[in-house]
Amino acid sequence: MIAVVIPAHNEARRLGRCLKAMGAAVALAEHAGYQVGVLVVLDRCADGSAAVAKRFGVETVAVDAGSVGMARRLGAALMLERGAQWLACTDADSQVPPHWLLSQLGCSAEVVCGTVHIERWQPWQRAALRKLYLSGYQACEGHRHIHGASLGVCARAYERVGGFQPLQAHEDVQLVRDLEASGAQIVWTAKHSVATSSRVDSRAREGFGDFLSELQTQIP
Known part of the structure; x- marks a missing residue:
């Protein structure tokens, strides 16, 4: 079994697009x-995230982790108990x-690290930010980027190292x-790049949104 684990903290606005795209991948x-x-994995959600998942027929589990690391860990543990042999995050x-x-x-x-690309830059995000971001990103085979938005690991390797750590x-x-x-x-590949948001109001501190926010400060 392939298990897909998606942590969510108040993501009702974007979760529908995520699950629609996932539905196509699952179908294939x-x-x-x-x-x-x-x-x-609904982590301290106080919005309509659960209703969005229900509309797409996707299973949810509510947790009170307040930590993306713990949310991923709990979700992975549940799916491994059910016999998952591959975890896709x-x-x-x-x-x-x-x-x-x-x-x-x-x-x-045993492990597949994929790339991401910005789904849509916001109008107020200057061309200089886009240029700076792209100058430092290697969207190619053999890259060394690590994204929770595009990561796969076999169950055996995952369990061997103790899985996701409960980190913020x-x-x-x-x-x-x-x-x-x-x-x-x-394997470090760019063959299945994942579209992600260019928002800087991150749900997880020190995540991709904070990375973009930090890049903005480097622009004169």
């Missing part, structure tokens, strides 16, 4: 003969391409570093 994987389970403000799951499995690796931020980076230290086979 199921057509290829895979069983796929999608779980949205993305974010509630992101949209995966239709071939996302099949591309991960096609890499024939950079839980994805820590997991991949732990996997590297364990000798896991890792």
Whole structure:
């Protein structure tokens, strides 16, 4: 079974687009003969995120973690208990391409680190910000970017290193570093780039939104 784990903290505005895109990826994987389970981990949600997931027929679990690392960890643990052999992770403000799951499995690796691209730059975000961001991003094979929005890992390797750590931020980076230290086979690919938001009002501190906000301060 392939398990997709999506943490969400008050993401009602963007979760629908995420799940619509995920539905296409799931359909392709199921057509290829895979069983796929999608779980949205509602972490301290006080908005309509649960209703959005229900509208798309996606299972949810409510947690009081207040931590994206713990939310991912709890969601992964639940799916592993159900027999998941591959864990695919993305974010509630992101949209995966239709071939996302099949591309991960096609890499024939224990870990697959994918790339992201900005879905739509906001009108007020200056061209200088876009240029600065793109100048430092390697959207190519062999890159070394780590994104919780596009990450896949086999259950065996995940459990070997103890899984996601209950961190407030950079839980994805820590997991991949732990996997590297364990000798896991890792593929760094740009073949299934995930569209993500350019917002700077991050739900998770020190995440991608804060990274963009920091870049803005470097523009004269």
